[in-house]
Amino acid sequence: MRHKPSKEEFNKKFEEVTLDTEQIFKGKIISLQVDKVKLPNGNISTREIVRHPGAVAVLAIYNDKMIVVEQYRKPLEKNQIEIPAGKLDPGEEPKEAAIRELKEETGFDCGSIKQINSFFTSPGFADEKIVLFFAEDLIRGEMELDEDEFLSCESITLEQALEYIKEEKISDAKTITAVYAWQIYKLTGKI
Template sequence: MSELEEKTIRSKNIFEGRIIRVQLDEVELPNGNISTRELVKHPGAVAIMAITEEDKMVFVRQYRKPLEKTILELPAGKLEPGENPAVCATRELEEETGYRADGINHVVSVYTSPGFADELLHLYEVQGLVQGVYHPDADEFVETVELTLEKAFQRMEAGEICDAKTVTALHIWKNRKVDRK
């Protein structure tokens, strides 16, 4: 145990939902004091950077209840128990956008909010987009939007693109374009 670790004394599940579980942990701090931690347990997720042959990134426009607004974001979805993230990314891309991809590459995996949640998001890039059949989940209402890098940054500056996964993907896309020059 490092000098910064907190030792869990006890854990109590306080909520179990369809997507998350919330747990309250009592912990011993490195200085010996006792404190509590509210933790969100999440099965993990994927997000997909899909760039068309016209050099446009594919986004979905979706209402997000926690924000009480509609935003543009990468196609993404929750992992099912034991599901391979690349398989999930392929499925979510087609469900949300109708696109299928010829190839898929892992870009990076990041913890979305490590101060209170254990969600690990796997970001993938796909190649060779082919229009398939759009079939979102029954409770999912999305619109597909394709934007150039410049237009996407304008939408980000306007606050329409505002989630961490999508902002991260835009910067990766921009850096890759700069590196190719």
């Protein structure tokens, strides 16, 4: 029988030891640093790392449709259809952030919300972690957008969501993950 490594043993297997860190940029949301690291073979290399406070996203179902927002994404230079999401405020718990973002971006309050999973968006260069939630028993209300947010809210069927993925109207990892989680939920009744 093979030895199952502990979490610590697993994380040490290919560890890169940080020798020096230089902060290059510090913005409102992200920061960029360059780390000089010692590789497992003893060689020295550099790693460019984007630091992010973390975020939440919400798969919200209302009348058997997924609530989505459409907004312009400057890095992609195009509109995207996405599930409601946003960054964590300092000290904020992910569940509270998910409830807040759902309300702000869509106007919906939820009767129940539970965590589905969490994932890192781009672990090759960033530490952003998104916690994905599932919200049901929605109650329609008014959107509360930030002053620099411009978006529209709509609800789409699973078939529309799958078509939007093919058309790349939906092309971000959090929304694609949510669509497939919803598809599994519709097939099994479990999230």
